Amino acid sequence: MAESTEGIELLIRAARPTNAYEETMQRLLQSIRLGMIGPGERLPAERDLATMLKVSRDTVREALATLAEAGYVVSRRGRYGGTFVVERIPQGSALGGSATMPGxxxxxxxxxxxxxxxxxxxxxxxxxxxxxxxxxxxxxxxxxxxxxxxxxxxxxxxxxxxxxxxxxxxxxxxxxxxxxxxxxxxxxxxxxxxxxxxxxxxxxxxxxxxxxxxxxxxxxxxxxxxxxxxxxxxxxxxxxxx
Structure with missing residues (x-):
């Protein structure tokens, strides 16, 4: 499974966030939900994400942990390990939001x-x-x-x-x-x-x-x-x- 950075780069070209954690969550979640990082693809390493997103590695680690808990990514150990997008993206609002029918x-x-x-x-x-x-x-x-x-x-x-x-x-x-x-x-x-x-x-x-x-x-x-x-x-x- 090849590491993908092109899609992440596409969605991080924004001004410095006022809340680093929330902004990091938004960018990563958008990249996954919009398919810029597809199901089964590996995210860049934490240090690379931190550089790309201009935040600390702790912020990246916290955001990835939240995404893992919500079922969007999974961590794997070993030579070919890393953080991967799950094969089946959760439907609905695993990270909150309104379920009201749009009008x-x-x-x-x-x-x-x-x-x-x-x-x-x-x-x-x-x-x-x-x-x-x-x-x-x-x-x-x-x-x-x-x-x-x-x-x-x-x-x-x-x-x-x-x-x-x-x-x-x-x-x-x-x-x-x-x-x-x-x-x-x-x-x-x-x-x-x-x-x-x-x-x-x-x-x-x-x-x-x-x-x-x-x-x-x-x-x-x-x-x-x-x-x-x-x-x-x-x-x-x-x-x-x-």
Whole structure:
């Protein structure tokens, strides 16, 4: 099992936290729940996490212990030991939070944020001169998402959206989109996962990525907006009363 640091780096580009423990918990938990560190993958060593997150090793150790108690990670000893994400990520709210069914206000607030953040991210990514490595990463992440099964789809969907945010060139945008994707996933978990919608979503992802790789900012923004509005229409249908 290879150690993975790329995903963690994606979600730690934020200002110095006011509460190191809570901020460390948030970044690690987001990285796991959003699939930046996948099930069964090994986290970086404590000293490396401390350096990456700019906190003490004691803070990292405390956060990992909490995640282990909540069932998100497991420690293994021996030559190939370390801290690993569990194979089955806990569902629901093992670390607290509301179990209230989301309603119209949450759907509309999330949709507005997606129009601002994710549509803008797609436009900016398409307007940049992406490196060969960035282009390859985007194509590979799209392929993984398109080929995923139902159990992995939301995790890999989030990974694609977070990569697009990273490719916008704004390091400040990434943690904002990470927080947003957590809210999006909470809404999606409250409705059925329907195969036709996954197929449609994959088609929209293809259009977004194609526009980014072709360097067409307006087309990328329009494709992302269509994707956002499609998801929102589905959520409104299941979660709001007319």
């Amino acid at each position: 119209a206000a949450e759907v509309e607030d999330v949709t507005t944020l997606r129009r601002v953040l994710e549509v803008g991210a797609a436009r900016e990514a398409a307007g940049r001169d992406l490196s060969a490595e960035e282009r390859a990463a985007l194509a590979h992440t799209l392929e993984e998402c398109s080929g995923s099964n139902a159990a992995d789809h939301r995790r890999l969907d989030s990974r694609l959206h977070l990569l697009i945010a990273e490719l916008s060139g704004s390091t400040s945008l990434v943690p904002l989109v990470a927080n947003l994707r957590t809210r999006v996933n909470a809404l999606l978990e409250a409705i059925p996962m329907l195969q036709p919608n996954i197929v449609h979503s994959n088609d929209q992802h293809e259009a977004i990525v194609s526009a980014i790789l072709a360097g067409r900012p307006q087309s990328a923004a329009e494709a992302m907006l269509e994707h956002v509005e499609g998801s929102s229409a589905l959520l409104r249908g299941f979660l709001t009363r007319h």
